[in-house]
Amino acid sequence: MRKAQLLQGNQACAMAAIDAGVRFYAGYPITPSTEIAEFMAENLPKVGGKFIQMEDEIAGMAAILGAALTGVKAITATSGPGFSLKQENIGFAAMAEIPCVIVNVQRLGPSTGGPTAPAQGDVMQARWGTHGDHPVIALSPASVLESYDITVQAINFSEKFRVPVIILLDEVIGHMREKVILPSPEELTLVERKRTNLPPAEYKPYEADSTRIPAIADFGTGYRWHVTGLFHDENGNPSGKADTIHKQGIRLLTKLDPYLEEITLYKSYCTEDAEYLLISFGCTARSAAEAVDMARSKGYKVGLLQLQTIWPFPEQLVKEFCTGKKAVIVPELNAGQLRGEVQKVITNQTLSGVNKINGDLITPEEIVMKIKEVAGQC
Amino acid sequence: MLIDVENLMRSHRLPHIWCPGCGNGIIMKAILEGIRESNLDLDKTVIVSGIGCSSRATGYLNFDTIHTTHGRAIAFATGVKLAKPELNVFVITGDGDGAAIGGNHLIHAARRNIDLNVILFNNNIYGMTGGQYSPLTPHGKFATTSPYGNMERSFDICNLVQAAGATYVARGTAFHTKMLIDLIKNAISNKGFSFVEAVTMCPISYGRRNKMGNAPDMLKWQRDNAVNVKAAQKMEPEKLAGKIIIGELHRETAPEYTELYEQLIARVRKGAEGDGQ
Ligand SMILES: Cc1ncc(C[n+]2csc(CCOP(=O)(O)OP(=O)(O)O)c2C)c(N)n1
């Protein structure tokens, strides 16, 4: 354990990255994520790592992928407009199965929107921002300590599953300061990508065993393999054959399926006897937790499911938590992006949202009002 | 001939996708000759390309290779080189890939003087997508998107890259292969950002539309219109209109980016020790 310290969510995220072994950062400054770049510029050289400020976010994304192929753990950070620019290369990472982590400190959009205004409007962009069907993991912390823990998890997931992992921070958690006691780096459980132990002549870069995750070979170690964003066969050679494309596409799509439980991170609060369930994430989960207390003091049996894993959407978990509830309410700082996913998996419960897209936070009182309204109807 | 570079190729990937008469094979061979004659460690050599006919070369080359996204090869290569400076890093790009969509990465990599060897296959056209004009299509020439002749002016991409800070800049052609190999060797030996524009030909998507004849005719055009930089220096500017100036155009020494970064790390770490941290 370290000594108690007062930290911003962005700082905690950057510290976690270095503690988890990240030694490469490339990115382009953008509010409200810039503190992460600044921390990396100062601290990566101290541990022999590299920081580079690229000419734009596209280049930042490209550079971390190039670096990752040499065997180094690499990360970039951005916000809405920059996240949009990174999408094509995030798709490349998904296709070529390159471990990498993208921090998106969400701000109010669309477009330049509200650069310093909080929002959670990138839920769907995290999932579908790049074209085509592909796997992705997106995690969202709701406190400074969670920002640290989830960043470590994100790096571990990207290494283990060879997928781009997106951290959906938001302006509030990114800029908020809290007193935290962080673990010391030695206490962390870290994951390294699976490297091939075959001789180069036998190595097939995209041949996956029953784990569905192929073993990688660091560039410069004699394997001389080909990385492409084209559909490719097990040898990494481009292919336009429907059956090869199908095989690769299906493996990519189902790659995370055996690991859904492991990937699903969440917290629950007062859900045991709850009649009403709040589902939320990130900064809004804090208001929701407060709303649970307020509503309970008025006699409403309310509980909270705080999702830390947003993608793959934890269908099973949400289904289980919703079972037996009279109503489900999803407070979020967007027009209902997460609620739509909840809608897909629940059956009998009435579902409603508490939403704001004006740069203000959702207050606990507003959530309590919604609970009362819904309870009146039940 | 091919036998010399056979071990540098993934021969099992042949036949290649290029059209008969395409100049890309000549440039690719020149790159391999340059690598072979420079005695580079093949296991420590990475070749990165973007998207386009020319960028498909990486699929045939027996190194660690990345066929990236359109225009982004230099940005990927920057990550490779900075993360592992001991690697020799090459970039294969096209005139659209390198000068249009990837133009920003090109000038910034030149500005940093990061040790990349960039070879831009200039066929004056977007070959892969069927012949649209590029920033290197000469004024007046025809393309599917300039059916009335190209209104735009073209870059002198070598001048641009030199102005941006590249420490080695050269131009060669598919016709002058011996010179092209030498230029590539010089690029390799330069510790810094090296740029070689390789003028090549796309008989299918460019030559035909501009009535330049078949592939041999286009090579002859290169022979007849190339002027060596030394000769060009003595010629009147009017005489050089429409000509391509070939040879070594620029060379200087300047600190290389990844070396500077290693020094930075040493300095910061020493400072940290001094602070007793
Ligand atoms: C982001 C993006 N935009 C457009 C394309 C379509 N595209 C593929 S190759 C190409 C042009 C290639 O021209 P050039 O770089 O000159 O290469 P050449 O084919 O002539 O060798 C274009 C526009 C793409 N693949 N990706």
Ligand code: SF4
């Ligand atoms: S379209 Fe042009 S550049 Fe592309 S392969 Fe054919 S000849 Fe070569």
Ligand SMILES: [Mg+2]
């Ligand atoms: Mg071209």
